[in-house]
Amino acid sequence: MIMESKVVFIGAGNMAEAIVSGMVAGGFCAPEKIIMTDVRPERLADLEREYGVSISTDNNVVKNAEIVVLAVKPQAMAEVLKGIMPVLRKETLVVSIAAGIPTAKIEAALGGKRRVVRVMPNTPALVGQGASAIAAGTNADEADLEVTENILSCVGLTVRVKEKELDAVTALSGSGPAYVFYLLEGMLAAADKMGLDKETARRLALKTVEGAARLMDDTGEAADALRAKVTSKGGTTEAAIRSLDEAGVKDAIVQALLAAQKRSVELSK
Numbered sequence: 001m002i003m004e005s006k007v008v009f010i011g012a013g014n015m016a017e018a019i020v021s022g023m024v025a026g027g028f029c030a031p032e033k034i035i036m037t038d039v040r041p042e043r044l045a046d047l048e049r050e051y052g053v054s055i056s057t058d059n060n061v062v063k064n065a066e067i068v069v070l071a072v073k074p075q076a077m078a079e080v081l082k083g084i085m086p087v088l089r090k091e092t093l094v095v096s097i098a099a100g101i102p103t104a105k106i107e108a109a110l111g112g113k114r115r116v117v118r119v120m121p122n123t124p125a126l127v128g129q130g131a132s133a134i135a136a137g138t139n140a141d142e143a144d145l146e147v148t149e150n151i152l153s154c155v156g157l158t159v160r161v162k163e164k165e166l167d168a169v170t171a172l173s174g175s176g177p178a179y180v181f182y183l184l185e186g187m188l189a190a191a192d193k194m195g196l197d198k199e200t201a202r203r204l205a206l207k208t209v210e211g212a213a214r215l216m217d218d219t220g221e222a223a224d225a226l227r228a229k230v231t232s233k234g235g236t237t238e239a240a241i242r243s244l245d246e247a248g249v250k251d252a253i254v255q256a257l258l259a260a261q262k263r264s265v266e267l268s269k
């Protein structure tokens, strides 16, 4: 499937680059259809050279866009929306990847009845392995969700949720990569203590995380069932899991995600 719409990305940061890179590399969108804007001309010049997209330091280029992707940091959003409001066409689809900004706020800042789709991506999108959830605002329709899904699918998995579920998604997959890195920090610190060479340990640990995820995905089995399969009575895994249980690690993880969800709700206000 090839997208013919003209897309403007406002904010040419890491996330915007990842998405554009995926769109162009996969042949989903011709670079001539994409305009990236930013306040940093040198950053834009790099992106023009790398992907062949058009660039501008003027957000008013949205006036010809069929789709606008808002990819600035949440704290820059109010100023950006205020700036584009007078020139944005009524029929333009607005896709926001900014964390914690409800579609209602975006609709209101753009003067009311706007088609807005909100996305919660995660950082593995930078290597085409993202997990994104998308949610429609009040005026966005099925076609809007479909086009957003197609764009985000260029950098990984995309699922649809209700907007009120985005705080839970933020806690699960938005912040999720950090939990995996936290686990890896512990695994690698232990490997170091046990005298393993750093590079060897890194390769083994990374493949273990990747392989375990793949095993769970391919078999469709539950996490606890797969864990039981590698835990023989009186063995090494059992010793490790007993230690984790004694420290209350599973409950701490549950509490951690609930804390992230709570914070996401607070930040959206």
Ligand SMILES: NC(=O)c1ccc[n+]([C@@H]2O[C@H](COP(=O)([O-])OP(=O)(O)OC[C@H]3O[C@@H](n4cnc5c(N)ncnc54)[C@H](OP(=O)(O)O)[C@@H]3O)[C@@H](O)[C@H]2O)c1
Pocket: 010, 011, 012, 013, 014, 015, 016, 037, 038, 039, 040, 043, 059, 071, 072, 073, 074, 076, 079, 080, 097, 098, 099, 120, 121, 122, 123, 174, 175
């Ligand atoms: N769930 C997640 O893990 C996740 C991950 C990444 C991103 N996100 C969301 O994605 C969005 C982008 O994140 P990012 O990491 O790509 O941010 P980023 O690298 O900071 O990119 C934003 C870019 O927008 C530029 N900018 C600032 N004000 C602007 C304006 N008025 N007009 C045009 N451009 C402007 C910034 O320039 P300066 O640097 O000079 O200000 C920067 O180059 C954020 O809203 C974030 O919440 C979510």
